[in-house]
Amino acid sequence: MDYSTLIEQRRERFAEVEQLITDPDLFSDPKRGKSVMSEHARLKDLLAMWDELESAKTNLEENRELAKEEDPEMAEMAEMEIPELEKKIETLSEQLQYALLPRDEAEDRDALLEIRSGAGGDEAAIFAGEVMRMYQRYAEQRSWKYEVIDAMPSEAGGFSKAVMKITGEEVFRYLKYESGVHRVQRVPATETQGRIHTSTCTVAVMPEAEDVDVELKMEELEIKATRSGGPGGQHVNTTDSAVQITHLPTGIQVKCQDGRSQTQNKEKALEIIRAKLFEEKQRKQAEEYSAQRRSLIGSGDRSEKIRTYNFPQSRITDHRIGFTTHNMDGIFDGDLFELTEALQKVEMAQKLEDAGM
Incomplete structure (x- = not known):
């Protein structure tokens, strides 16, 4: 598909935004200022990506021509670079497609993250506390800030309920996949006979709402x-x-x-x-999406089991996409990048299909 027309539209918009950020009064409204700066950064990255893609395509064509040269050494060098350039073009094309898709404005927002202990008594509360710490470590790795704004500690440890506000760049974009029921399978510290128990906690991730989104009377x-x-x-x-x-x-x-x-x-x-x-x-808006996308992130259904943490086998499985990792220690220390990237890749494919791209 030829994206040159869309790119030219983005170039025109980028020029407009460049003018906006020179306005000394831009940050008199902090939210508008943040929005404009975020758009500027996205457009700048998009155009740089397009330029890099075009350059890679040019280099690929040149190398294919050089590979036909009579000089065997020159032809061999050119031939060796072709697979790497083809892979680079494929990756950049995928990233460009996603960047050109209509963007949900909520993805740029800060988020409120609510965790509640579920089935499993004291073990569920302890697990809820561990999940809360997991998101705190994840926030630190992404250079976000977090603040616990409400919490009900459990006497056994952990929390029966906790709410955090997380602020930073594109917080909701990366945390939106976490809503749902998280299930843990392990031998609790209080278990005397070594039996494996199953406990749950519920996570709800909500984009920060602005006054224009919801009118409270x-x-x-x-x-x-x-x-x-x-x-x-x-x-x-x-x-x-x-x-x-x-x-x-x-x-x-x-x-x-x-x-x-x-x-x-x-x-x-x-x-x-x-x-x-x-x-x-x-x-309610998400109900208009395809059933497949709703099952991934759209519904945010708090009763839906989305992930299982199986300690005996050191296995974490995301049931929505059938993705499994054995990085148990890393995940609970905030290394959610592998899970997030897998979920984003599936969502991107679904969005491209919905958009006919």
Whole structure:
């Protein structure tokens, strides 16, 4: 397929964005400034990719001609470079196709990540804590920042529930695949007879919602100040700073207690509610996608088992794409890159098919 027309459109847009970033008032609106700078970076990378692809194609043609030369040494050198150039062109073409696809604006956003212990009692809470740490290490490896904005520690260790806000470049783009049920199979530390148990935790990843995405009406909110509870130290147990907010039309209820004041907890609770409402809005839009894509990332169904961590066999399997890795220690230390890349590759193929590309 000839992409030259699309590339010219991107060049014209890049010139417009170049002008926008010279505006001294650009960051008077921080969100708009961040959006413009992100678009500038994407277009710059896209055009550099196109130039690199065109250069590789030119070099390939030249090498094919040189391979026909009567000078055997020259012909051999040219012939040796051809497979490498062909592979480079194939890789760049795939990347270019994906970069030209319509982009979901939510991919550039920060994210709220909610983890809840599921079936399995104390072991489920411990597992939820390990999964939370896994995402914290992953955030560090991607140079993102994270903040725990709500947590309910379990007396056995780990958490019955935890919510983190993760900020950085394209956070939701890389974390969006993590929503669903995560299952662990192993012998718990509390098991005396060496039996393998199966426990679960639920992960929900929600793009940060903006005021323009979701309108919260105060008359639709029930806000209560409550006493903080659960393990967590003297401050948490002795103050009435916790805030519980219920969104009456949907019944969504959020309680925040990690902040040092009611005001902080109210702001965090509203942020979580706004993200949950935006997630629901996105879910409905995703129902218009193909069934295959919904099964990968579109539904974000919290009841869907997406991944199993089998400790006895040091095996992690993502059930949506049938991908298996044995890098158990690396995964729990935040090395999710292999899993993410495999999921992205499948999604890219589906998007290209949907787009007729």
